[in-house]
Structures are given as C-alpha cells and as structure tokens.
Amino acid sequence: MNIALLLEMAAEAAPGRTALVCDGKRWTYGDLLAAARGAFELIQQSGAEYVALLDESSEAAVIAVFGAALAGVPYCPLNYRLPDADLAALLGRIAPALVIGDEERVLRIAGDQDHTVLSREDFTLKAQETVPADDAREYDPGEGVAIQLFTSGTTAAPKAAILRHSNLLGYILGTVEFASADEADAALVVVPPYHIAGISALLSSIYAQRRIVMLPGFSPERWLSLVEEEAITNAFVVPTMLARIVDAMDRGASAAIETLRAIAYGGGKMPLEVIHKALERFPRAGFTNAYGLTETSSTVALLGPDDHRAALASSDPRIRARLTSLGKPIPTVVMEIRGENGEVLPPGEAGEIYVRGEQVSGEYKEKSALDPEGWFPTRDAGYMDEDGYLFLSGRADDVIVRGGENMSPGEIEDVLLTHPAIADACAYAIPSVEWGEAVGVAVVTREDHVAPDEGELRELVRARLRSSRVPEKIAFLPELPYNEMGKLLRRKVKDVLAG
Incomplete structure (x- = not known):
C-alpha cells in the first residue's frame, strides 16, 4: 500500500471539504489530490531520484509528499537552518533530485549537482496546471521507501533514516480512525516539515479528514491568533513553544481559545512548571505527551x-x-x-x-x-x-558513569529545577582522574532572582540524591542551547564549557 492512499480515500469521501489552510489560501481534499497527481507528472519528467524540500511548511510540502509517493520516489525534506556547507553535502547525497524551495540557495551551493530546482510558487503552480497524460495511469504500489530524513548528526555525518510506506501506514492505520474528524475540526501545525512530527501530523489529519492549518514561522502571538481565527481544535507543540505561549499569555496576550480541546506536545523534556501553568491556562484542553523517534514513524x-x-x-x-x-x-x-x-x-x-x-x-x-x-x-x-x-x-x-555507577543527568536536573532561583539546568559528564567521570552542571538563573551559592546547590542535590550525584563543577550560563524541536543540546553545553 502507498501512503498516497490516505489522501485518495479522503478526497473520494469528501472532495469539497477544506483540507489545508496556509497563508490565507484554502485547499480542498480534491484540490490536493489533483495537485499531487500533477506533481507526479513533474517528478516523472525531471528524472529525479528524490524529491527534496528546502522550505518552511506550506501547501508545496503537502503536494510534494504525496506526489513523491505516487511516483515511487523518496521524499526528503531538508533542514533549511543548516550552514551552506552541510546542506550542500546533503544535497550531494540525494542527487539528482527535484528540489523545491529556496531556488537561489540551491543553485549557489549545489549548482553542479544536476538537480532540478523549482521555487515553492513555481512547483505549486505547475502541479496544479499539469494534468496526468493518461487517466488509466498506474501509480507506484508503495512497496519501497516513502520518506528519507537525515538525522541531526551532532557527532558524525548525518545518517539517512528510511521510512517505508509500510512503516508509516502501520502507525496511521493503527492509531487513527478514518474520517473520524468533524468538518469543523482543525489542527494547527507549526512543526518544521523536516521533522517526523510534522509528517505524522500531516498524515494523521489527512486520514481523519481534519482541516490542517499551517503556521510556517512560529510566534506565540500569531499562534494564539490562529487558534481564534480558525477555531482550532487540535494542536501539536514542542515544550519551548508551549513555554513561550504560556509566557505570552502571562504578559497579557489573549485570544478566544474555547475551541481548543486537544494539545499534544513532544520532541523534548517538558518542565513541570510549564505543564502546570499550561493546564491552568487551557482548562478545557486535553493534554497529551507524545514520545517517538524518526526511526519509529x-x-x-x-x-x-x-x-x-x-x-x-x-x-x-x-x-x-x-x-x-x-x-x-x-x-x-x-x-x-x-x-x-x-x-x-x-x-x-x-x-x-x-x-x-x-x-x-x-x-x-x-x-x-x-x-x-x-x-x-x-x-x-x-x-x-x-x-x-x-x-x-x-x-x-549521555549517562554519567562515575566509578562504574551509571547516573542519569535527568534526575540531577530535576532536583536542581526545584530551587526557586533556577530556571534551567543541564547535567553532563566531566573527566575525573579518580572516578573516570564526575558530574558537571550548567544552570540558568531566573531573571528576578540572585544566583544561588554553589554550595547551596550541591547541598540540595546531596539532600535529595546520593552523594555521588553531587556536582563537582557548576557553571552559570545566560541560557542553554536547544534545537528547534526543544531538545537540549547537551553536547553543545559540554563543548562550550570545555572551551
């Protein structure tokens, strides 16, 4: 089976229902299926072995996912935040590809790699204008690779994670009921298109026939506005986004949020203080913490x-x-x-x-x-x-191994975060002549508090955990590094402090 079947079923059942809203433009399920079939023709004509996206979320991403699936070509969204050299290397690994998005950048950094490059607007327009040459055309049966996502590659070259049609359909068919959404249901999607959470949110909503509202660039104020404007019922956020939304509401940002009944979050550790505040700010919403990985669809x-x-x-x-x-x-x-x-x-x-x-x-x-x-x-x-x-x-x-004893950084961080002056914390391994490894921590002090004494923090850890967990080194930083999905970049903290 092909993942494009999800869109085909939705379009056959309700072709006139609104499927997608992005930057004020609205697409029905029938519109998206017709464009995906047009994209199939473009992909076939290009001779591309991959379909790559170098862009924010838009209708082009949706059309590209299903167009690539129909053509039997892996869809490979790329992280547009990467430096030119890293991005050029990834583009070289998927050449020749049909690349959609930042045309100027692709031609500048990978102009010699034999790619076919189209801007978001050109791709979308051509997909709409291209009519399949044969009504009886046979599309790919979906026995191969549907999605290829490059891992973050923090310590080595990124690996190319493979998701087959069977993997993605195994997740969707096992967790989502077909056409289960009411026509008024709307999902606000703000996750980058190169992350598995964004792809799974898209496939899930298409199969449920839920209206998808895309927010290409996140801001808490715009997120709240869209909840009101589009009567959003479902949303997925990462912890850092939810923290910014709650903070904006604390500072006076407001919107009619009564329609919002389901908020899912994932991608990183959720601070207790943030989820407590969110549960209070959204009393009618059901919260779901979703844990998963690229490799698990x-x-x-x-x-x-x-x-x-x-x-x-x-x-x-x-x-x-x-x-x-x-x-x-x-x-x-x-x-x-x-x-x-x-x-x-x-x-x-x-x-x-x-x-x-x-x-x-x-x-x-x-x-x-x-x-x-x-x-x-x-x-x-x-x-x-x-x-x-x-x-x-x-x-x-990231486990700290001190004298043969395995210690979780998370348990040390949780204790440090109970201190009223600590806004964020990161525990990591530091070299130790005596123990092999010992505990180091980096902490961020709240703006309205004085930085606590190091001895006070050590005593806090000693009182709650065993003495082996007491940090030997404590560093105070203005902030900790996170990626766009809200994951703490622990190794980057280690590199900064080692430097």
Whole structure:
C-alpha cells in the first residue's frame, strides 16, 4: 500500500471539504489530490531520484509528499537552518533530485549537482496546471521507501533514516480512525516539515479528514491568533513553544481559545512548571505527551489527557510524578527496558529503551539497526514503573558513569529545577582522574532572582540524591542551547564549557 492512499480515500469521501489552510489560501481534499497527481507528472519528467524540500511548511510540502509517493520516489525534506556547507553535502547525497524551495540557495551551493530546482510558487503552480497524460495511469504500489530524513548528526555525518510506506501506514492505520474528524475540526501545525512530527501530523489529519492549518514561522502571538481565527481544535507543540505561549499569555496576550480541546506536545523534556501553568491556562484542553523517534514513524508512547489531570489533582507523589513521564506504550508497539548485557530489566530499573512493531523502521540507508528479532535500540535511557509508565532519563550516550555507577543527568536536573532561583539546568559528564567521570552542571538563573551559592546547590542535590550525584563543577550560563524541536543540546553545553 502507498501512503498516497490516505489522501485518495479522503478526497473520494469528501472532495469539497477544506483540507489545508496556509497563508490565507484554502485547499480542498480534491484540490490536493489533483495537485499531487500533477506533481507526479513533474517528478516523472525531471528524472529525479528524490524529491527534496528546502522550505518552511506550506501547501508545496503537502503536494510534494504525496506526489513523491505516487511516483515511487523518496521524499526528503531538508533542514533549511543548516550552514551552506552541510546542506550542500546533503544535497550531494540525494542527487539528482527535484528540489523545491529556496531556488537561489540551491543553485549557489549545489549548482553542479544536476538537480532540478523549482521555487515553492513555481512547483505549486505547475502541479496544479499539469494534468496526468493518461487517466488509466498506474501509480507506484508503495512497496519501497516513502520518506528519507537525515538525522541531526551532532557527532558524525548525518545518517539517512528510511521510512517505508509500510512503516508509516502501520502507525496511521493503527492509531487513527478514518474520517473520524468533524468538518469543523482543525489542527494547527507549526512543526518544521523536516521533522517526523510534522509528517505524522500531516498524515494523521489527512486520514481523519481534519482541516490542517499551517503556521510556517512560529510566534506565540500569531499562534494564539490562529487558534481564534480558525477555531482550532487540535494542536501539536514542542515544550519551548508551549513555554513561550504560556509566557505570552502571562504578559497579557489573549485570544478566544474555547475551541481548543486537544494539545499534544513532544520532541523534548517538558518542565513541570510549564505543564502546570499550561493546564491552568487551557482548562478545557486535553493534554497529551507524545514520545517517538524518526526511526519509529513518530509516536510509540502516550501520556493522555486523563493522566495529566489526575496527576495534577492527586496528592499521591507516585501519581503526581506521572506528569514527568511519557505515559504508556501505544497498543501497536512492544517496549522493553534492557541492561548493558541485553537483559530485560524489571520495573524501576533504568536501562536502554527498545521498541518493536510494524511502524518501527530502525533502518538507515547505510544499514539497519534492528536486531534479528526486529527490536530497535532507541539510544534513549529510561525505566518503566510498576504501572507501566515510561520515564525518560536522557540519551544512553549521555549517562554519567562515575566509578562504574551509571547516573542519569535527568534526575540531577530535576532536583536542581526545584530551587526557586533556577530556571534551567543541564547535567553532563566531566573527566575525573579518580572516578573516570564526575558530574558537571550548567544552570540558568531566573531573571528576578540572585544566583544561588554553589554550595547551596550541591547541598540540595546531596539532600535529595546520593552523594555521588553531587556536582563537582557548576557553571552559570545566560541560557542553554536547544534545537528547534526543544531538545537540549547537551553536547553543545559540554563543548562550550570545555572551551
């Protein structure tokens, strides 16, 4: 099966229903399907082996996803925030491609790579004007690669993560009911198009026949305005976005938000203070924490709305702690926590998170990361409690190993964030002659507080955790580095402080 079937089914069931709104333009499901079929013709004529997008979210991204799927060519959205040299290298790895978006930049940095380059406007117009040459034309059956996404490549060259049609359909068909959205339902999408969360949000809403409202460049004020203007019912944000939205509301930004009944978040760690405030600011909305990876076609665990409200209202520390969890695995995947030797760990013991299921690709163009039984090692460290709730400790590579004892940076950060003067914290490994590794922390002080004494912070950690967790080095920074999805760039903190 081909992922384009999702759009074909939606267009056949309700061709005149509004499918997409972007920059004031509206597209019906019938419009999008016709444009996707026109894009198929453009792709065939170009001889491209990939369809790349170098642009913000727009109708061109939607048309390109399904046009590429119909043509049997991998869709490869690129991070337009990358430096020229890095971007040129990625373009070289997918040549020859039909590249949509920043025409001037592509020709300047990769003009010798034999790409066909079209601006967003030209691609969209040509796709609309191009009529399939044969009404009986056969499209790709969807047995190959649908999406190729380059990993962030923080320590090495980016890997090309492969998602096949079967992986993406395994996720959508297992989690979304066809045509389940009312005609008034609208999803606000602000995630960059090169992130799996943006792609899965698009596919999910298309299959549910929900109206998609795109916000290419995020600002909390514009986000709130669109909620009111388009009567948004569903939204997905990353933690840093939600923090900015709540802060804007605290500073007086307002909008009619009564229609907003579902807010999902993911992509990074959600500070407790932010989710507490958000639950108060959006009392009618159900919050969902979604945990997933590119290699798993998006979400593999969910903390649902009932869990959020129950945790907020409870006086039981065990239940309140669930606000910091990722919830439980979704029904379509199996999850295990494994130790260093591959053994399955009991509840409460931290190890590496492994997942398996039809939606799990675990595949790169370079090689597959699946073990013989189909399990994918996420490289995320975490544990599951006795009730099956998943708690994330950080990346497995970020674990601090002090004298043979594994320590989670997350547990140290959580303690530091209980201090009223600390706005943000990052724990990381520093070299130690005696222990091999020791704990270093970088903290950000709140604007309206005086920086606490280092001894005070060490005593706070000692009182809550074992003495081995007490930081040997404490650095005060004006801010911590995050990527656009709200993930803390821990290694960048280490590099800055080492320099």
